[in-house]
Amino acid sequence: MPQPLSSREGNLFRQVVRNYEDKQYKRGLKAAEQILKKNAKHGDTMAMKALILNAQGKTEEAFALGKEALTVDMKSHICWHVYGLLYRTNKNFEEAIKAYRFALRLEPESPQIQRDLAVLQIQMRDYQGYVQSRLAMLQARPALRQSWTGLAIAHHLAGNLADADQILKTFEETLKAQPSKTDLEHSEMLMYHNTIIAESGDYQKALDHLQTSCKHNLDRLAYLEARASYLAQLGKKEEAAQAYRALLDRNPDHTEYYDALVEVSDIPKGDLVKRKAIYDEYATKYPRCDAARRLPLDFLTGAEFKTAAKSYLTFVLDKGIPSTFANLKHLYSDDSKKTALREVVEEYLSANAKDETNADSSRGKGAAIYYLAQHYSYYRSRDLPKAMEYVDQAIKEDPNDVNFAMTKARIWKYYANPQKASEAMEHARGLDTKDRYINTKAAKYQLRNNELDNALKTMGMFTKADTPGGPLADLLDMQSVWFLTEDGEANERLGNLGVALKRFHAVFNIFDIWQEDQFDFHGFSLRKGMLRSYIDMVRWEDHLRDHPFYTRVAIGATNAYLQIHEQQSAKATNGVNGANGGDTNGEDALEKKKAAKKAKKDAQRLEREAADKAAKQDPNKKSAKQDPEALKKKDDDPLGAKLAATTEPLAEAMKFVLPMLQCSPQSIQAQTTAFEVLILRKKYILALRCLKAALSLDAEDPKAHEQAIRLRHALNTDLASLAPKVAEVINAEFTEISSSADLAKLNQEYREKHxxxxxxxxxxxxxxxxxxxxxxxxxxxxxxxxxxxxxxxxxxxxxxxxxxxxxxxxxxxxxxxxxxxxxxxxxxx
Known part of the structure; x- marks a missing residue:
C-alpha cells in the first residue's frame, strides 16, 4: 500500500492531475518529483508521472514506470486506469480494455473509467460489452438524456432493435415536461427512434410514430422523406405520390424523387408516354430544372430518344454548360444512343454555323465543339485525331477557356504522351492561377510525367508558405491522399523504392488516423445529440478501407516490396561482385549510395532552412529542440532508406496484403497482387484461395491464367515436400488444372482461344x-x-x-x- 499523503502533498497531487489535463507537463513533473522525494513508493503519483512522460513521447520510460506503479499498489484504480491509458495511446486496445476492467472492479462508481471503457468497446466494435457499459452508466445517471440514447445506440448497433425501441419509448414516457418544439436534441432523438422502428420492418408503426411524435420535427426534409417512403412501403400509393410531389416541389432536381414517383404512380415500364409525361410536367413547371429534361433520356429509345435529346441538348448547349457531356456519357453504353447524341450535336453545330449574329450563337458553337471533342476522346467512341481537331477548334473559339485546354491535355494523355499532356495541363493552369482544382490537375499530370519537383512546386502555390518541411509536410498534414499516392507511384516508376514506400506508408497511416478519429465522436455525438449522423459515421468507418485509394496504395506498396525481394534475390544469386560485370554493378551501387546520401543532406538542409524561416516570422514559436511535439513529428527517415533496407520484404508486404484482401475481395488486381507474395512465401493454400477468387471474378483474365499455371508448376515440384494435410487440401481444392495436365499444351490452347x-x-x-x-x-x-x-x-x-x-x-x-x-x-x- 502507498504511504498516505499529507494535506500539502495531497494538494500537490491534485495539482499534478490539473497540470496533466492542462498539458503543463513540466510543472506536473516537477510537482510529482516533489511528492516522490518524500513518498518514493506512492503508486498514484508514479502513475501520473508515467502518464506525463508518455505525453512527452517517452513511451518506454512511461511503461516501465507504469508497471512499477502497479507493483507498488495493485489495488489502486488510478494505477490501473493509467495503465489502460498508456496502452490506449499506443493502440493496444485489447490490453487497455483489460486494464480498464481491473480499474472498474476497484472503483465501480467512477464515471471516467466507465466512460473510457465504453469508448474503447465501441471503437473495437465489442457491442455486447458496450451494451453492459452503457447500462451501468444509465443506472448511475438515469436523469441524463444521453444515458438513455447511449444505451439505445448500443442495442441498435448490436442488432437488438426491439430493445433499442423499448429504451427510447420508456425515456419518452418518463418525461415529466414535454420539451419545447425548438429543442434540437429532443427532435433528433425522436427521428432516431423513428429510424429504429423503420429498420425493424414495421412501417405502419413507424408511420404512426412519425405522424404523432415527429409531426413538428425540426428536420422537415427527413420527416417528409420518411413519410413518403413509409407510405410507398405500405402500398398507399396515392398518398405516397402526393408526398413525393411535395418533395419535388422542394427540390425538382433530386433524381430519386422522380424514380419513386413513377413507381408509386402504377405506370407500366413499357408505357413510356405516361412516364415521360411526369417529367414534362415538372420541366414545364420549373423551366430551369435540369433533371426533368435529362432523365427521360435514360429510358426513351429510337425516334423518341432523338427528339428528347435534341430538345435537351439545344437547351444546354445554348447556355454553354460545360458539364453536358459528363451528364450524358453514361448513355454511351447503348450504341444507338451514342450515335444519336453525336448526330444531334453535329446538326446543332451545322444550324449554329448559319446564325453567327448573336453572342448566344457563339457560345453554343463553342459548347457543341467542346462536346464533340469529349465525345471522340471518350473510350467508348474514341477517335483521337478527330478529338484533337475539335478541341483545337474550341480553343480557337475561346483561347482562354480552361475546360478546352484541360481536354486537350487529356487527349495527349490518351495518346500516351505524358510529356505533352503535362505541358498542356500546365498551360491550362496558367489561364486561371487562382483555381485550386486546375492547380491540382496540373500537379497530377506532372507526377504522371515523373516531374516530381515541378509537381511539388505547383502544389506549393496553395499550401502554407511557412510550414517547416515545405509543401510536402503541409500536404502530409492535410492528408492529401491523392498526391501522396501519385507521388509514390511516380517514385516507384523511377526506381526510388524507398521514397515510394515512404509515401505508401504515409497513406496507410492516414487511414489508421481516420479510424482513430472516431474516438472524438463517440462522446461528442451523444453530448450534442446528433444520433443519426453518429450511426452513419460508425457504419461508414466499418467500410473505411473499402475505398479504392486504399487498395491502390496497398497494391503499389506490395509491388515495391516485390521489387526489393527480386533485387535481394538477384544479389544473393550473383553476388555483389559477380564475374560478369561485377565492377560495373559495384560502381552503380556506389553512385546510388552517394546520390542517396546527398539527397538526404539536401532534405535536412531544406528542413532546417524552413524551420529558421518560420521562427523568424513568428519569434514566439518554439524551436524543435524546445518543443516536444516538434521532436515527435521529426522524420528520421525522409527518403525511406530504412523501409527499403528491410531484410524481409515479403513479410512487410503481408502487412498490406491481408487488409487489402479483407477489404477488397472483389478486386481482381488485389487478388492477383496478393498471389505474387503468397507464392513466393510458399503459402500455397492462401495463394490458391486468391487464385480461385480471381478466376471466379473473371475466368479468362490473363493474369489469373498465368498464375494458375505457375501455381500448378510450383506444386508439381513442391507438393511432395508439403505437410500431408496441406497437400490433401490442395489436391481437393485445386480442380482448375489437374496435376497430370500438360501445362505447355494448356497454355497453347489458351493462346489460340485468345x-x-x-x-x-x-x-x-x-x-x-x-x-x-x-x-x-x-x-x-x-x-x-x-x-x-x-x-x-x-x-x-x-x-x-x-x-x-x-x-x-x-x-x-x-x-x-x-x-x-x-x-x-x-x-x-
Missing part, C-alpha cells in the same frame, strides 16, 4: 518463360504482338515493360516499331 487479344497472348508468353523456354526467342514473340490488328497503346506499354524486365536486346526494335505505329506517343522514345 489470339486476337494482345494481353492474353502476352500472358501466354510469360507462362512459357515460367515453364523454362528461352527468353531470347520469347522476346521476338513479344515484338510480334505489334502485328495484332486490335492492339492498343496500353497493350504495347505492357509488352514494353516485359521486355524491360527481361533486359531484352529486342527492346530497341520494339520501341522503334511501336513509335512508328503510334507517332504521337512519347513512351516509346
Amino acid at each position: 489470339k486476337a487479344s494482345p494481353q492474353h497472348v502476352l500472358s501466354s508468353i510469360r507462362v512459357r518463360k515460367a515453364l523454362g523456354e528461352d527468353r531470347a526467342s520469347l522476346a521476338k514473340d513479344v515484338v510480334a504482338l505489334l502485328q495484332i490488328q486490335d492492339i492498343k497503346v496500353e497493350d504495347a506499354q505492357l509488352a514494353q515493360q516485359v521486355l524491360k524486365s527481361w533486359q531484352s536486346g529486342e527492346l530497341e526494335a520494339f520501341n522503334k516499331a511501336a513509335g512508328q505505329k503510334w507517332p504521337e506517343s512519347s513512351v516509346f522514345a
Whole structure:
C-alpha cells in the first residue's frame, strides 16, 4: 500500500492531475518529483508521472514506470486506469480494455473509467460489452438524456432493435415536461427512434410514430422523406405520390424523387408516354430544372430518344454548360444512343454555323465543339485525331477557356504522351492561377510525367508558405491522399523504392488516423445529440478501407516490396561482385549510395532552412529542440532508406496484403497482387484461395491464367515436400488444372482461344518463360504482338515493360516499331 499523503502533498497531487489535463507537463513533473522525494513508493503519483512522460513521447520510460506503479499498489484504480491509458495511446486496445476492467472492479462508481471503457468497446466494435457499459452508466445517471440514447445506440448497433425501441419509448414516457418544439436534441432523438422502428420492418408503426411524435420535427426534409417512403412501403400509393410531389416541389432536381414517383404512380415500364409525361410536367413547371429534361433520356429509345435529346441538348448547349457531356456519357453504353447524341450535336453545330449574329450563337458553337471533342476522346467512341481537331477548334473559339485546354491535355494523355499532356495541363493552369482544382490537375499530370519537383512546386502555390518541411509536410498534414499516392507511384516508376514506400506508408497511416478519429465522436455525438449522423459515421468507418485509394496504395506498396525481394534475390544469386560485370554493378551501387546520401543532406538542409524561416516570422514559436511535439513529428527517415533496407520484404508486404484482401475481395488486381507474395512465401493454400477468387471474378483474365499455371508448376515440384494435410487440401481444392495436365499444351490452347487479344497472348508468353523456354526467342514473340490488328497503346506499354524486365536486346526494335505505329506517343522514345 502507498504511504498516505499529507494535506500539502495531497494538494500537490491534485495539482499534478490539473497540470496533466492542462498539458503543463513540466510543472506536473516537477510537482510529482516533489511528492516522490518524500513518498518514493506512492503508486498514484508514479502513475501520473508515467502518464506525463508518455505525453512527452517517452513511451518506454512511461511503461516501465507504469508497471512499477502497479507493483507498488495493485489495488489502486488510478494505477490501473493509467495503465489502460498508456496502452490506449499506443493502440493496444485489447490490453487497455483489460486494464480498464481491473480499474472498474476497484472503483465501480467512477464515471471516467466507465466512460473510457465504453469508448474503447465501441471503437473495437465489442457491442455486447458496450451494451453492459452503457447500462451501468444509465443506472448511475438515469436523469441524463444521453444515458438513455447511449444505451439505445448500443442495442441498435448490436442488432437488438426491439430493445433499442423499448429504451427510447420508456425515456419518452418518463418525461415529466414535454420539451419545447425548438429543442434540437429532443427532435433528433425522436427521428432516431423513428429510424429504429423503420429498420425493424414495421412501417405502419413507424408511420404512426412519425405522424404523432415527429409531426413538428425540426428536420422537415427527413420527416417528409420518411413519410413518403413509409407510405410507398405500405402500398398507399396515392398518398405516397402526393408526398413525393411535395418533395419535388422542394427540390425538382433530386433524381430519386422522380424514380419513386413513377413507381408509386402504377405506370407500366413499357408505357413510356405516361412516364415521360411526369417529367414534362415538372420541366414545364420549373423551366430551369435540369433533371426533368435529362432523365427521360435514360429510358426513351429510337425516334423518341432523338427528339428528347435534341430538345435537351439545344437547351444546354445554348447556355454553354460545360458539364453536358459528363451528364450524358453514361448513355454511351447503348450504341444507338451514342450515335444519336453525336448526330444531334453535329446538326446543332451545322444550324449554329448559319446564325453567327448573336453572342448566344457563339457560345453554343463553342459548347457543341467542346462536346464533340469529349465525345471522340471518350473510350467508348474514341477517335483521337478527330478529338484533337475539335478541341483545337474550341480553343480557337475561346483561347482562354480552361475546360478546352484541360481536354486537350487529356487527349495527349490518351495518346500516351505524358510529356505533352503535362505541358498542356500546365498551360491550362496558367489561364486561371487562382483555381485550386486546375492547380491540382496540373500537379497530377506532372507526377504522371515523373516531374516530381515541378509537381511539388505547383502544389506549393496553395499550401502554407511557412510550414517547416515545405509543401510536402503541409500536404502530409492535410492528408492529401491523392498526391501522396501519385507521388509514390511516380517514385516507384523511377526506381526510388524507398521514397515510394515512404509515401505508401504515409497513406496507410492516414487511414489508421481516420479510424482513430472516431474516438472524438463517440462522446461528442451523444453530448450534442446528433444520433443519426453518429450511426452513419460508425457504419461508414466499418467500410473505411473499402475505398479504392486504399487498395491502390496497398497494391503499389506490395509491388515495391516485390521489387526489393527480386533485387535481394538477384544479389544473393550473383553476388555483389559477380564475374560478369561485377565492377560495373559495384560502381552503380556506389553512385546510388552517394546520390542517396546527398539527397538526404539536401532534405535536412531544406528542413532546417524552413524551420529558421518560420521562427523568424513568428519569434514566439518554439524551436524543435524546445518543443516536444516538434521532436515527435521529426522524420528520421525522409527518403525511406530504412523501409527499403528491410531484410524481409515479403513479410512487410503481408502487412498490406491481408487488409487489402479483407477489404477488397472483389478486386481482381488485389487478388492477383496478393498471389505474387503468397507464392513466393510458399503459402500455397492462401495463394490458391486468391487464385480461385480471381478466376471466379473473371475466368479468362490473363493474369489469373498465368498464375494458375505457375501455381500448378510450383506444386508439381513442391507438393511432395508439403505437410500431408496441406497437400490433401490442395489436391481437393485445386480442380482448375489437374496435376497430370500438360501445362505447355494448356497454355497453347489458351493462346489460340485468345489470339486476337494482345494481353492474353502476352500472358501466354510469360507462362512459357515460367515453364523454362528461352527468353531470347520469347522476346521476338513479344515484338510480334505489334502485328495484332486490335492492339492498343496500353497493350504495347505492357509488352514494353516485359521486355524491360527481361533486359531484352529486342527492346530497341520494339520501341522503334511501336513509335512508328503510334507517332504521337512519347513512351516509346
